[in-house]
Amino acid sequence: MRLYIAEKPSMGAEIAKCLTGPVIRKDGYLETKDGIVTWGFGHILRQAEPEEYDEKYKRWRMEDLPIIPEKWRLLVSESCVKQFEIVRGLIERADEVVHAGDPDREGQLLIDEVLDYVENTKPVKRILLNALDEKSIKKAIHSLRENSEFLNLKQSALARARADWLIGMNLSRAYTLAAQRAGHRIVLPIGRVKTPTLALVVRRERELENFVPVDYFVIKAKFAHGNGEFMTNWKAKDEQIGLDSEGRLIDEVTAKALVDKFQQENNETGVVTLYETTEKKESQRLPFSLSALQVLAGKRFGFEPQLVLDTAQKLYEKKLTTYPRSDCDYLPENQFEDAKVILSNLANLDQSQIASWANKADSGIKSRAWNDKKISAHHAIIPTQERCKFSTLTEAEQKLYGLIAQAYIAQFYPQHVYLQTKVEVHYLKERFTASGKVIKVLGWKELYSAADAEEKKEDEDALLPEMKKKDEVLCKEAFFDKKATRPPARFTAATLLAGMKEIHKYVKNPEAKKKLKDVYGIGTEATRATIIKELISRGFLQNEGKKKTLIPTKAAYLLVDALPDEMTYPDSTAVWEDHLHRMAAGDTELKLFLAEQESFTKALCEKAKQMVIPIHEGQKKCPRCKQGVLQLRNGKNGAFWGCSNYPSCRATYEDDHGSIKKPDHLCPRCKQGDLRLRNGKNGAFWGCSNYPSCRATYNDDKGKPDFNR
Template sequence: MKLFIAEKPSMAAELAKCLPGPLVRKDGYIETGGGIVTWVFGHILRQAEPGEYDEKYKKWRAADLPIIPTEWKLLVADSCMKQFNIIKALIHRAAEIIHAGDPDREGQLLVDEVLGYTHNEKPVLRILLNALDEKSIKKALTNLRSNQDFFNLNQSALARSRADWLVGMNLSRAFTLAAQSAGHDITLPIGRVKTPTLALVVRREREIKNFKAADYFLIKADIKHENGSFKASWKAKEEQLGRDSEGRLVDPVIAQALIEKMEKAQEDVSIVSCDTNEKKEPQRLPFSLSALQVLAGKKYGYDPQAVLTGAQNLYEKKLTSYPRSDCDFLPESQKADATVILANLCNSQQEELAIWSSKADTKIKSRAWNDKKITAHHAIIPTEVPCKINTLPEIERNLYFLIAQAYVAQFYPVHVYNQTRAELEYAGEDFVANGRVIVTMGWKELYGGEVKEEEDEDSKTLPNMQKGDKAEFISAALEKRTTKPPVRFTSSTLLQAMKEIHKYVKNPELKKHLKDVSGIGTEATRASIIKELTVRSFLEEKKKYLYPTESAYLLIDALPEELTYPDSTAIWEIIFNRMVEGKAELTSFIGQQTEFITSLCLKAKEVQIENRDANVVKCPRCKQGVLKLRNGKNGAFWGCSRFPDCRGTCNDKDGQPQL
């Protein structure tokens, strides 16, 4: 008997439909002529809590840290016990098992966990389901692989899971105890990904609060060439006075003097150089989940969790491919499906999609079709299942539109334009003028005015001119600008920052190496991390912008930089990727994390956490803790919050410590 273990009931149902023979639904599984299909509910096995390793860990004590398991324990989640026993019995009956978890790191682990926990020794094959329509499933059934091929993916997922446990269980205890010693009645949840994510918002808010607006000046000149007029921008020389550290002209007296100098000069403008180059912009890539979350957030105001839910619904309706993808590329073999997909989009009852699809050219092969860029999954695209888009709920309708639009764009030509850059000289000053002329609109026809790259000056047309030409100076004017503070994060832009984490690392050398890493967190977890920070009152959302709470400031200020900057966790993501490639080992990584956790637990014992509550009384003995009212066998007394490290006490007098 063949046993298929799917990641969730909906996937199991679609898989069963594509197997031969009649379907018979049973409690927790489906019988077919081609085998039995059962399912898990995500991780039905959970990692043991510290207190389940040893009773003494149920009480939080700094002396017990760090807690490092010698053998890692998994336990069946209480809510999943019935389904687990069904799966266990089916594994015992099976002759062959097909692992049908989602085609990613977590999907690999959660079925492997069950197989390992039940000590399975039956042969295991792997099916990769990137879409749930009948054609995709039947094609996947003919391309089964040995589950052993995905051992490295399993090790990467285990490394992530265990590293998160070590950070969360140890450092949450260590720094919560330090905060409580300083008199704070708070629990500080620390996570490998969520803590540096929260720190991004805290630092951004402080930048905004400390920001001081400053005026600066631009100088724009009107120039007349025999072939037409245009504007040129003044460009400061290296030795120019009156500039700030960013190179902006900030001295109004010097700025006005430059204008007067130009107005008085009696000479021609010299065209020092004028170069025109043909530029090509390739088609916008189809979407990974993060890219879809970011664009849907900007265009429709959807938060990342809503986008994930909507994309999952489209997937379960078989209208789009697997949503939790971190890939922007497509397998070359799927290009053959384009004729059917485009024909369906022509009949989608959405006017723009219908027009665009009818003009698409399937002979065009964009950069998206690249087998070398595909891992376990590919970009999110429409399936071959027809979609009447107007029958979908609003969020699904808009997401399907974006996904289809990006897909159709792959069958339009590249965007071609001529970019001209002219350098000018006048009155001893340098000027520059940029312009572009569109040669082929190409794929940007689908996006109209949405896709704008440095539009103002660069997109204007310049007259035909050559190096050595002369032109006439007409006038110059000052444009006063004011610097603006950085913009607060929204859920979508914070998710984008998590994906583009190389921009926020502190180490400049590390920054160079992180551009190829797909950020911190996973496609499936980033939205839930942001939501958790909000639910636990470390972030609050006001008019779509995220603000840190007082608890957020307390947490981030209490922690060492190793936890608040993304450098360390970004390095871990590199190691996780190397594990997938077989270039790093789980045991070595956990050894490194053990050293890291141990050093941070020691730092927690030394950290000084400020308590701004005017009503607290410092312990007169250690000068670090605060006095807390306690009840002893002889009645009420005041004791140091750092007990047992400090045993300072004093009597209580009318609810106040008698110092």
């Protein structure tokens, strides 16, 4: 018997429909002539919590950190016990298992970890389902691969899960305890990806708070040629006075002097030193990965990333589009033959704009999107061969399907071809430049009319007459525009997601920045939206205004300021993501990666132990260690005040009806502790409560300290 194990019931149902014979529904699985189909509910197994390794970890204590499991444990999720037992029983009955998890890193691990947990010895095949329409599923069933081919992908997912556990469990405890030591009643959830993501928003907000606009001046000059006039921009020399470090002219007096110089009545003419026209070709915009779809839908429709993911998932489950959690924007070459059917369906769509575009498409054009070398486990999100009844879709589904269809149709339009002209003029020993653009073939940009309208406007402004090198020109007028530097824009959910994808832009180390330019970013296509949503729901970010810009809360500043750069800058996380992708390709090992994560975790736990966090407003700083705060506690002899930094600091003070009792006798030596009567070998004496930091002692004089002896 062949057993298919899908990631969720909906996928299992679609697979069963494509197998031979009637589908018989059983409890937790479907039976057909070609085999049995069962499923999980996402993660049937979960990682054990620290206290499930050892009871003592129930209480958060700095001295127990870091917690590093000697042997990693998985447990069956309480909500999945029944289904897990059904799957276990079916595996025991099976002759062969087909792994039908989603075609990505996480999907690979979900089913593999169940097979490992039950110690499966049956042969395992892998089915890759990038679409749920009947033709795609049947094709995938007849193209099964050995599951062992995906071992590296599983190792990569396992490495990510364990690294997230090590950092999340240990550093969340370590820095929460450090914050509570300073009187903050807060839990600081720290994550390998979410913490540097939050730090991006905090740093952007501080840039805005500290931003001071700088005025600068842009000089323009109009020149006359025998074939017409044209506008140019003045380019400053390196030695030009009045420039800032960015090369902008910031001195208005200098700007006026230059304009006056250029406008003087003189017989000097300018000379065209460069006139160059080059034909440029712009390839078709690639189809969408999930991140690219989330970013564009956010900009165009104001959609939150989570809404885009949820809607793309619905379109996938309706068999209208391919697998949504894709990090790839290319297509396999063997799917090129499907284009005629897909374009024909789109041409008959009950949506006039998409139908019009599809009718003009040329199915013989093969864009750069079709490239097997760029394909991993999945490909770009495109329409399937399933006919779409556009009018039955929700508004969000219509908008998203429209974007996906538009990008697919664009692959079958010609390249955008234009002439790019560059002009350089030398006049009065100064350099002026201009550029122009003439469209020869509009091509695929016909589908993006709004962008085309903008470009046409730019082209009209930059219209250039026919010229040649060494032609003379006359300066007709010169002037300057006063401008001001703009502050950086606040992040929205869509632009923050784009920042996570293009994380190399925010990396601190310049060498790492170069290296990580081709990295996939931090997080995965499926998790980025969830991370942003979690930061909002847990009160670290909040939406503000119509544009829903993201604003950090006080808790966000506290978390980011408490942590060292290793966790708040994305350098380490981006490098780790690079390691995970290399692991998926078989270029690095799980054991080596986890050893690095353990060392990193240990080092940051040590930093947390030494961390001094600003005392929470309204709390009384411990006068002895100056790191903790005094807290009211109950002891054997009643209430007393003790330091939150215990056991590192053992300072205690008497309670006076809910307040710290002022000492009857302040220690004259340290001026922090109070003198207390104690019994020693030679009788009673007065000693400082700040012992052992202060070892002041005084003789007893009838119940009072004798400061003279």
